[in-house]
Every structure is written in structure tokens, then in C-alpha cells.
Amino acid sequence: MPAKVNCPTCQNEVTWGDQSPYRPFCSKRCQLIxxxxxxxxxxxxxxxxxxxxxxxxxxxxxxxxxAMLAKSGESFFKE
Structure with a gap:
């Protein structure tokens, strides 16, 4: 079972896994804030x-x- 963490910006719960591309943030918005x-x-x-x-x-x-960055296949700042 994937771990759950709180978004550092808004405190919403985030699943730590591939389904959460902005982890530990819940969204691109929180990441940019x-x-x-x-x-x-x-x-x-x-x-x-x-x-x-x-x-x-x-x-x-x-x-x-x-390896983690190569696996993502995207730039960190791309939307």
C-alpha cells in the first residue's frame, strides 16, 4: 500500500506513488508556490x-x- 503524505503547501493528503507526479505536492500549483x-x-x-x-x-x-529523473521522462517544470 503506497504511503500517504501531506502536501507541504496546502496540507492535502497525497499518495506517494506514480499516480502523484508532483509528490510531495498535490498539484503543480502547490509545487510552484x-x-x-x-x-x-x-x-x-x-x-x-x-x-x-x-x-x-x-x-x-x-x-x-x-534514475528517478530519467524514469519520469519529463522536465521537472513542464506542465
Whole structure:
């Protein structure tokens, strides 16, 4: 059974799976609202990120992200 998460923008429930292309957001609109908040610096990371992923772990993570992006077959920002 796919996991359920709340949309970070509007808090609507979203199924984490292929049927939800904007996950963790419920829609393109919520995704773009979040992007706007980051670009206007309304959202920030409060502490510097640590380099927890190093070596083979980092390589595996990068490969996983690249595979996920290749699988989607679409640009992240296309409608």
C-alpha cells in the first residue's frame, strides 16, 4: 500500500506513488508556490548542511536520483 503524505503547501493528503507526479505536492500549483517561497528566500535552511553522505553512499544516492529523473521522462517544470 503506497504511503500517504501531506502536501507541504496546502496540507492535502497525497499518495506517494506514480499516480502523484508532483509528490510531495498535490498539484503543480502547490509545487510552484513552494518554489516561489524558496526563490524569494521566505524559506531558508537554518543551519549549514552537513556532508553526511560521503563516498559510496553519496554515489548511490546520486544514481538513485538520476534514475528517478530519467524514469519520469519529463522536465521537472513542464506542465
Amino acid at each position: 513552494d518554489l516561489g517561497e524558496w526563490s524569494s528566500e521566505s524559506n531558508t535552511i537554518s543551519t549549514p548542511m552537513s556532508n553526511e553522505l560521503q563516498g559510496a553512499d553519496a554515489d548511490a544516492f546520486i544514481e538513485e536520483v538520476e
